[in-house]
Structure formats: C-alpha cells, structure tokens
Amino acid sequence: MNTSFLLFGLLNPVFALMAAPLYMALIRKIKAHAQGRKGPGLFQAYYDLRKLMHKETIYSPVSSGIMRFTPYLNLTALLACSLFVPLVFVPEPAGGFGNVIVFLYLLALERFFTALCGLDAGSAFGGMGSSRSMSLAAVIEPSMVVAFAALAFVLKSLNLHEIFALTAGSLLPVSPTLVLVSISLFIILIVETGRIPVDNPATHLELTMINEAMVLEQSGKNLALLELAHALKQLLLMGVLINTILPVGLSTEAEAGKIAVSALLFLLKAGVLALVIGLFESSLAKMRLFRLPAFYMMAFFFSALTILIEVFA
Amino acid sequence: MIDPLYLEGVIKILFVFVLISAALIISTRSLASVLNTYTVQSFLLAAVSFLLYLMEGKSELLLLAGLTLASKVLLIPHFINRIEEKIKIRRDLDFTYLEPTTSLLLSIGLILLSYAFLSRVFGDLALSRLFFFGAVIGLSLTLMGMLVMFSRRKVITKALGYLSMENGVLMFGIFVTELPFILEVLIIIDLIILVLLTSILAVGLDSSIEEYRKKIYKLQIWNGGDAL
Numbered sequence: 001m002n003t004s005f006l007l008f009g010l011l012n013p014v015f016a017l018m019a020a021p022l023y024m025a026l027i028r029k030i031k032a033h034a035q036g037r038k039g040p041g042l043f044q045a046y047y048d049l050r051k052l053m054h055k056e057t058i059y060s061p062v063s064s065g066i067m068r069f070t071p072y073l074n075l076t077a078l079l080a081c082s083l084f085v086p087l088v089f090v091p092e093p094a095g096g097f098g099n100v101i102v103f104l105y106l107l108a109l110e111r112f113f114t115a116l117c118g119l120d121a122g123s124a125f126g127g128m129g130s131s132r133s134m135s136l137a138a139v140i141e142p143s144m145v146v147a148f149a150a151l152a153f154v155l156k157s158l159n160l161h162e163i164f165a166l167t168a169g170s171l172l173p174v175s176p177t178l179v180l181v182s183i184s185l186f187i188i189l190i191v192e193t194g195r196i197p198v199d200n201p202a203t204h205l206e207l208t209m210i211n212e213a214m215v216l217e218q219s220g221k222n223l224a225l226l227e228l229a230h231a232l233k234q235l236l237l238m239g240v241l242i243n244t245i246l247p248v249g250l251s252t253e254a255e256a257g258k259i260a261v262s263a264l265l266f267l268l269k270a271g272v273l274a275l276v277i278g279l280f281e282s283s284l285a286k287m288r289l290f291r292l293p294a295f296y297m298m299a300f301f302f303s304a305l306t307i308l309i310e311v312f313a
Numbered sequence: 314m315i316d317p318l319y320l321e322g323v324i325k326i327l328f329v330f331v332l333i334s335a336a337l338i339i340s341t342r343s344l345a346s347v348l349n350t351y352t353v354q355s356f357l358l359a360a361v362s363f364l365l366y367l368m369e370g371k372s373e374l375l376l377l378a379g380l381t382l383a384s385k386v387l388l389i390p391h392f393i394n395r396i397e398e399k400i401k402i403r404r405d406l407d408f409t410y411l412e413p414t415t416s417l418l419l420s421i422g423l424i425l426l427s428y429a430f431l432s433r434v435f436g437d438l439a440l441s442r443l444f445f446f447g448a449v450i451g452l453s454l455t456l457m458g459m460l461v462m463f464s465r466r467k468v469i470t471k472a473l474g475y476l477s478m479e480n481g482v483l484m485f486g487i488f489v490t491e492l493p494f495i496l497e498v499l500i501i502i503d504l505i506i507l508v509l510l511t512s513i514l515a516v517g518l519d520s521s522i523e524e525y526r527k528k529i530y531k532l533q534i535w536n537g538g539d540a541l
Binding site for chain 2: 176301302305
C-alpha cells in the first residue's frame with residue numbers, strides 16, 4: 001500500500017459521494033427544460049436526502065432483516081466500487097483494487113440485494129419489479145461483461161487503474177475502437193441507472209417500472225441510503241465512460257494542483273455527459289419490456305465488434 | 314503531404330463507423346432514419362476512397378469518391394426521400410424470419426466468417442493489414458446488406474438493403490480487386506434505374522393494374538404518364 005493510493009482512497013470516495021446527487025438533479029433539470037418546465041434547483045437532491053434522513057423508517061410487518069441491512073450493504077458495495085474508478089487522479093496500482101471482475105461482481109451484489117429487498121416487503125409491486133429486474137439482468141450482464149472485456153482487451157489490462165493510467169491525459173481516445181466500447185458503456189449506463197427507454201426514474205405510478213418498484217416499500221433513512229447508492233452507481237459508470245472516451249485532464253500524479261484540475265474537469269465533463277443523457281432520455285419513449293433485449297443486444301454487438309476489430313487491425 | 318500512418322488511423326475509424334451504420338440499417342425501425350443511415354454510409358465510403366487517393370495518388374479513387382458523392386449521397390437518397398414522402402409509410406416494423414436482435418447476433422457471425430474466409434484466401438498474398446481489414450469490412454457489409462433484404466418486409470427497405478450491399482461490393486473493390494472504373498459507372502447507373510423502378514413498384518405491388526395506374530397518377534410519381 002503506497003501513499004498515492006492512500007490519498008486516493010481518502011479523496012476519491014468522498015468526492016464521488018459529494019458529487020453523485022448533483023448529477024441526479026442536473027439530469028432532472030435538463031429533462032425539465034426539454035419539456036418546457038423550470039424544474040427543481042440543482043441542490044434539490046441534497047435537500048431530499050437530508051429530509052429523508054430525518055424521517056421515520058417504517059417496515060412492513062412481514063419483512064425480515066434483508067430489508068434492514070440492504071441499504072447499508074448497497075452503499076458499502078458502491079463505496080468500495082468508488083475505489084475502483086479513478087475520478088480525481090489515477091493512483092499507482094495497489095493490491096487487488098481496480099480489478100474489473102471484482103468491480104462487476106460488486107455491481108452484481110448491489111443488484112441482487114436490491115431485488116431481494118423488493119421481494120422482502122411482501123408487496124405485489126416489489127416482487128414484480130424484482131422479477132423484471134432479474135430477467136433483464138440475465139440479458140444485460142453478459143453484455144456488460146463483454147463490454148468490460150473489450151475495454152480490457154483493447155488496453156491490455158484487467159485492472160481499471162492501469163487501464164485508465166494508459167488513457168489518462170490524452171485529448172482523443174487512444175484507440176479508434178474505444179469509440180465502439182463507449183457506445184456499449186453508454187447503453188449500460190442507461191440500463192443500470194434505470195432511465196428511459198428502459199425504465200422511467202420519474203414515476204411511481206407506471207405498471208412497467210422496474211427500479212422504482214423495488215424501492216417502493218423503503219422509507220426514511222433506508223430510502224435515502226438506497227437513493228444515494230443509486231446516484232453513486234450512476235456517477236461511477238459515468239466516470240468509466242468519461243475516462244474511456246474523453247480522458248483529457250485526468251492526472252496520474254498525486255499533486256494538489258493537478259488533483260484540483262482533474263476534479264474540476266471531471267465535474268465539467270460529467271455535466272456535459274449529463275446533458276447528453278438528459279437529451280437522450282427526452283428524445284425517446286419508453287420501450288416495451290419485450291423489446292428491451294434488442295436494445296441490450298446493441299451493447300453486446302458493439303463490444304463484440306470491438307474485440308473482433310482489435311484482432312483484425 | 315499528410316502522414317500516411319495518420320491517414321491509415323482515420324480510415325480505420327471510418328471503418329468502425331461503416332460497421333455501426335450497417336448495424337443501424339439492420340435494426341432501425343423508422344424509414345427516414347434507415348435512409349439517413351444509408352446516406353451517411355455512402356458518405357463514409359466516399360471519404361474512405363478520397364483518403365485512399367491521398368495515400369496512393371491513383372486518380373480513379375478520386376473519381377470514384379466524386380461519383381459516390383454525387384450518386385449515392387445526393388441523387389439516390391433524394392429519389393427515395395420523394396417516394397417516402399408520397400407513400401406515407403413512416404416505419405418498417407415487419408420483419409420476416411429474423412428479428413433485429415437475431416440479425417445482429419448473426420451479423421457478428423458473418424463478420425467472423427468473412428474474416429476466416431478471407432484470411433485463407435489472402436493468406437499467401439502479401440496484403441497490408443489495412444487492405445485486408447478493408448476487404449473484411451467490405452465482404453461483411455455485403456453479407457449484412459443481404460441480411461437486411463432477407464429480413465425486412467417493405468420494398469423500400471429491401472431496396473436500401475440492396476444498396477447497402479452494393480456499398481459493400483464497392484468497398485471490397487476499392488481494397489482488393491480494383492474493378493475497372495467503367496464498371497463502377499455502369500453499376501451506379503444500374504442502381505439509379507433500380508431506385509427509379511422501386512419508386513414505381515413500391516406504391517403499387519398490392520393493387521391491380523387499373524388501380525395501379527390510378528395510384529401512380531394520383532401520387533404523381535411518374536409524370537410521363539400522359540402518353541399511356
């Protein structure tokens with residue numbers, strides 16, 4: 001364990017945790033503007049979290065311990081993930097941190113426990129959400145594995161820190177095939193954060209909802225933790241995409257000035273990505289559930305294509 | 314003079330975009346975006362041929378780029394656009410035999426197949442990586458175009474599949490065999506006639522001859538009808 005990694009381990013999770021709700025609010029704001037509304041302010045997400053933190057937590061009488069510890073577990077898993085995706089600077093590799101496979105499993109752990117907690121409350125809605133989430137996960141997870149495999153194959157490393165140390169600082173993607181991987185990563189970002197056309201994050205009313213259905217029975221502090229975990233997941237996946245396609249400014253040295261520039265640039269780039277996501281969401285309608293695999297298959301297709309092209313060229 | 318290595322890099326990026334456009338033609342449902350994708354694909358081809366001219370300096374490549382730009386980026390999309398406006402069909406939702414998902418999976422297989430096939434054929438010839446890559450993309454584009462013709466139901470999208478198949482042949486021609494220029498011109502004239510015929514057929518395949526004539530008059534697709 002070196003000092004660079006220790007510093008990273010302190011800074012990166014805190015930065016991610018602080019910035020995560022901002023982008024939830026920003027995307028909401030952009031969508032509101034696209035619909036001709038003003039939308040809530042940029043700090044609304046923080047206010048909501050604070051409000052929820054002070055509210056009473058109510059459990060369904062049939063629920064078990066899963067309902068109680070899942071919020072903590074999810075947030076912990078995502079905080080561990082935040083040690084894998086460099087946002088402020090790329091540290092020197094240490095131990096097993098940054099391993100792509102562990103990263104994917106941590107995300108799967110979060111997904112699994114969210115689904116369990118949907119079932120746990122004993123309401124029909126939660127169970128429906130869980131069953132949908134799991135059946136769609138069976139399709140998106142292979143695509144996700146192939147996308148990250150493509151990333152690892154192009155940059156010849158299984159370690160996210162090493163991968164992004166290679167891309168860091170260059171103005172353009174270091175290899176043309178990274179453009180293809182980015183398309184897959186964007187689709188994965190949309191799917192994993194439950195956005196249109198896969199799911200609608202803005203409603204509790206639709207029969208087709210997936211993610212919102214699973215957290216429907218949560219309240220108070222637990223809901224706040226789950227929402228924070230969700231926002232964190234979004235920010236980390238955004239981070240992976242940004243570091244792949246537009247890594248300009250990401251520092252590989254742990255110097256105060258460079259870290260500040262990296263962090264500021266990341267906030268800017270994530271803002272641009274949030275704009276893209278917001279407009280993408282506004283320009284599409286929600287897909288029928290059974291058409292979703294076709295959308296996921298695009299991610300699979302582009303990742304597989306990346307690997308093929310890397311072999312040819 | 315521009316650095317050839319840099320040009321090669323740009324051409325490879327264009328290859329990637331050509332494949333993306335082929336995937337979109339397979340899976341998109343709105344007719345307008347299929348047409349736009351075809352236009353972009355043709356433009357990419359023109360760009361590839363122009364960059365290759367910069368690398369190699371053969372004047373046929375420049376002519377080919379110009380010809381592709383004029384015919385496939387401007388003229389043919391213009392014709393098809395006119396038909397699309399008149400037939401009032403905006404979407405092609407019907408797929409026969411294969412759903413887009415299966416088609417996409419199958420096209421990965423087709424790309425692999427053309428790679429395996431071409432690496433055997435050109436194994437002995439000392440073809441540079443770029444040219445080999447171009448040949449693989451060309452052949453897969455042809456096969457993917459065939460997949461579009463095979464799985465789409467509407468005449469117009471079938472025609473677009475055929476056109477995209479021809480793009481593949483052109484690409485293969487640029488990188489491997491060097492067709493004589495006169496053949497390329499003939500092919501493009503054929504294509505324009507094909508599109509004209511499609512424009513007539515697309516509106517009337519489902520009707521009797523009498524209705525068909527009325528329809529053509531009504532939609533004013535074929536103004537030379539007074540002589541009939």
